[in-house]
Structures are given as C-alpha cells and as structure tokens.
Amino acid sequence: MIRLHDVHKDYAFGERRVTACDVGDLRIEAGEQVALVGRSGTGKTTLLHILAGILRPDRGEVEVVGARIDRMSEAARDRHRGRHIGMVYQTFNLLQPFSALENVLLGALFGRGAGGEAKSRAETLLQRVGLGDRLHHRPSELSVGQVQRVAICRALVNDPELILMDEPLGNQDRTTGVQVLDLLLQMARDGNKTVVMVTHDPESAKRMQRTVELETLRRPA
Numbered sequence: 001m002i003r004l005h006d007v008h009k010d011y012a013f014g015e016r017r018v019t020a021c022d023v024g025d026l027r028i029e030a031g032e033q034v035a036l037v038g039r040s041g042t043g044k045t046t047l048l049h050i051l052a053g054i055l056r057p058d059r060g061e062v063e064v065v066g067a068r069i070d071r072m073s074e075a076a077r078d079r080h081r082g083r084h085i086g087m088v089y090q091t092f093n094l095l096q097p098f099s100a101l102e103n104v105l106l107g108a109l110f111g112r113g114a115g116g117e118a119k120s121r122a123e124t125l126l127q128r129v130g131l132g133d134r135l136h137h138r139p140s141e142l143s144v145g146q147v148q149r150v151a152i153c154r155a156l157v158n159d160p161e162l163i164l165m166d167e168p169l170g171n172q173d174r175t176t177g178v179q180v181l182d183l184l185l186q187m188a189r190d191g192n193k194t195v196v197m198v199t200h201d202p203e204s205a206k207r208m209q210r211t212v213e214l215e216t217l218r219r220p221a
Contacts, residue, residue, distance in 0.1 A: 007060030035205035038214035044198035053077030082110030086155030107154035
C-alpha cells in the first residue's frame with residue numbers, strides 16, 4: 001500500500017535550509033492502521049502531505065496505492081488523491097455556507113463525481129455516523145463531534161483505499177474525539193481500508209495497530 005525509500009524534503013529560509021522530512025525506509029501494508037508519532041518539528045504533517053501527493057519530495061521514492069507519485073505531475077497527483085485517498089484534517093476544513101450533505105458531496109467531486117450515486121453514498125454514510133437528521137444543517141449548526149463525523153464521511157465518500165489523518169483529536173474534547181476516532185477506525189476495518197495517522201498524542205496512537213516513531217525513520221547521518 002505504501003513504500004517510501006530515501007525520501008527527503010527541506011525548505012529554504014533565506015540562505016538557510018531546514019530539513020522538514022527525512023525517511024530512510026517505510027512500508028505500510030494494505031489494511032494496516034498505523035500511527036506516525038513524534039515531537040513537534042519532526043515532520044509529521046510534511047510526511048502526511050507527501051503521502052497524499054500534496055507535496056513532492058526533493059528526492060526519494062514514494063509509492064502509494066500502487067503508483068510512484070513522486071514521478072507524477074501535480075495534476076496527476078491531484079487525480080490520484082481524489083480517487084484513492086481520503087483525508088481528515090485537524091481543523092476539519094468544512095465550508096460554512098454548505099450543509100453537511102453538500103460538504104460530503106464536495107469530496108466526491110474530486111473522485112467519482114457528485115452525481116446521484118454519490119448523493120446516495122453520502123446520505124448512507126451520514127446516516128451511519130448518526131447524522132441522518134442533520135443532512136441539511138450547516139457546520140455552524142453542528143457540535144464539534146458532529147462536524148468531525150461530517151469530515152469522516154467526506155473522507156470516505158469516494159470509497160478510498162487509504163485514509164490519512166492529521167492530529168484528529170487536536171481541536172476537541174477528548175471523550176468526543178476518542179468516540180469519533182474509534183468510529184472511523186471501525187468503519188475502516190469494515191471496508192479493509194488502510195489508515196495512517198500522524199499524532200503526538202499517546203491516547204490516539206495506542207488505538208492503532210502499529211506505532212512508528214518518526215525519529216527511527218531518519219537515515220543515518
């Protein structure tokens with residue numbers, strides 16, 4: 001499902017370059033649920049964005065869902081992400097003018113398309129997470145936990161093989177966050193989906209099948 005080899009990404013700050021991601025080797029098998037953990041500044045979000053194809057590494061091999069995305073153009077990476085990857089962001093990134101159902105359907109636009117079949121999938125997902133009576137409510141009319149459930153449905157609407165999560169418990173109370181995270185992991189298991197989560201939170205990490213410390217992935221100096 002995921003294979004990284006000799007992956008490096010850095011950024012320039014004036015004349016100084018700062019390493020944001022440095023991975024020797026990483027393999028994640030189909031169906032695994034893996035937490036990538038590390039202190040602030042170890043490149044967790046950068047690595048997640050490389051896996052999603054949002055960022056291209058300066059060098060290295062990145063294979064995700066059977067494709068070498070490091071060789072792809074930006075447009076090709078966008079298409080690959082829309083068809084194969086669902087993302088759950090720390091800030092959820094829902095659009096306030098749109099209803100819960102419309103926000104989920106926006107995710108379908110970048111994958112299979114937002115036709116009648118997509119609407120049926122979106123409604124079914126929202127009903128499954130307990131939001132069947134909130135389809136036409138806007139994010140401002142929902143609780144934080146309900147907003148996260150909408151974000152989960154948006155990530156799942158294209159039936160992706162891979163789900164990527166960025167600090168999913170970062171912006172809500174722990175009880176609600178854990179309940180929603182457990183719901184997502186169960187839905188992923190039911191669909192045999194691979195889940196990769198970056199986090200600094202031990203409670204989140206221990207809910208995954210495997211934990212990988214980012215420091216251990218760094219290549220020897």
